[in-house]
Amino acid sequence: MAILIDENTRVLVQGITGNVGSFQAQIMRDYGTKIVAGVTPGKGGRKVHGIPIYDLVEEAVQEHQVDAVISFVPARFAKDAAIEVLSSGIRFLVLTAEGIPDHDVLIVLRYAAIKGATVLGPDTPGLISPGKCKLGVHPHTMFMEGRVGIVSKSGSLSYEVGRVLTKNGIGQSTVVGIGGGPIWGLSQEAVLQMFEEDPETEIIVLLGEVGGKLEHDAAAFIEEHMNKPVIALIVGHTAPKGAQMGHAGAIIEGEEGTAASKITSLERVGAIIAKSSLDIPELIKKKGI
């Protein structure tokens, strides 16, 4: 099962001839992702790693059934490319670009809502259902198939935790990065809900950071809607107030943005708190998984 993607998902890669797009498309295909087509304006008719390329998404969808798109289109052109995907009726779009202007993101997300489509990102590594499908840039050797669902604001932190789990023989159902930017599409709560409903996921690892109130919202959601156990790791204990720690939102501005207040919130609703990535395997084993 996994969530959002599985071994049957047919994928189109947008921006497939660029450095990153071409490199990552090959890795995804080698992993087993069913990549049916690629799109780059002006490059139609050629092939990359044996994958047929089209100038336009509308041409690709005439020839292929497409369930999901991963876009490697650079930030400046990302809005146009995203609207192109959504207009063609494709219902799931992964936006990897970092640095898309907020106004462009707003329009893409609003248009996706109008079209009934889901956007993951922007500024996301994408997602991976180990052993089934990789729609993203994850270093896949760090992941293995299993029953732990991971949702993370940070891409790199989800790799780190995946690596620690895999080393300890604990596999994952799906690993989702919601995106490091100030605004993003698919919400953390929506991912938690999917894990709650997914029969293959038994426990969820929530990876958060300082700044904003995302983990407070997660706590409220866990209290209302979740029965499966949740383990949470919040990084940035040592971050000073007022400094931006990489991500747009990772700035401690009020008390609610501190790691301590987020931990209190999550503990109150019964989430298990990990002090470091290294503690997570033990905490999962304690739950008998």
Added chain:
Amino acid sequence: MRLLEFQAIRLLAEKGIFVPKGVLVTSPKDLQKVSLPTVLKAQVPVGGRGKAGGIRRVEQAEEASSVVNELFDSTIMGHPVQALLAEDPVEVSRELYVAYLIDKQANMPLLMASSAGGIDIEEVAKKTPERIIKKYIDPVVGAQDYAIRSLAKALEIEDVRAFVSLIRKICTIFQELDATLLEINPLAITSNELMALDAKILLDDKAAYRHQELFSELESEQKYLDRRHKSRAEELSEKRQINYVPLGGNIGMIADGAGTGMLTLDMIHDAGGKPANFCEMGGMANAEIMQRTMEVVLADDLVKVLIISLIGGLTRMDEMAEGIVRYVKDNDQSVPIVIRMCGTNADAGIPMLREAGLDAYEDLATAVQTAVQQAKDL
């Protein structure tokens, strides 16, 4: 980018919004250009400066000159005062609050207004949220007049036409300049017009390429006025647009992801070490950026050990290794470097490091312990 008040006010005036007559004072001798009485406002990029003594009304010349000197000698919430905006006092009959911003919960632009203008709006939001009126604006459709008329009605505005015209201008500026926040507080109703008495504008740095001229003008003004002491590493990081946060310890840190960067700092701290900085290169880092980032972090003389925490997803470890090796070859430096490397193309990257006499650990905890131990031994 957060605009200073005088920049925001000037922008509003250029777009036809009424603002008080004012003069920018950058040294006490600029006082000659100021007509009295006047309101002197410290130009610092922080809220709550009024309470901190950063806004002073003066009546006479002698008083003006002593207050100006006093303000120029002061630091308001960590910002030394380098400029004042001197504005003609305005007769106000009512003060409103208006703002147009991106609401990150709803992923929608939000038009907000309140009749409780002139005071801390966050306090109002906390204590009397019903006094803030909100209208979400569909970004695909844009702000229509009916939404603004609805706000005017709730605020009991008499001159609806003037209010609609003003809010339309705000919406246009917000849209055209890629603002993420445009706030006027207070918006004064005077005997004959609506006037912006203070404004806060945030522009989206990610959209700077669409407004290059404006951004570089605003930036150079801010740079000229900002006399905070900055270290060599900070100066260099600004120039190279690298996310760098000094933390005062002796273990320099570079990461290729924000999450693992923060985790590395937490682990350094837990192992008894003291991080010198936080520094994240972002997902699009290549060999060039790696090399430039090392130059920034190692410009800090307090750094005794450098830990480079890499977990390649989008970043390729062969490229990172190339950048590290290039830095080491180009620079005669003695700071020990501890590298954590795994992920995309690490199989190619690690041998490149070894060949250059550098060692790499696959495990983060081991790398952190090694770095902390080395810092202690020095």
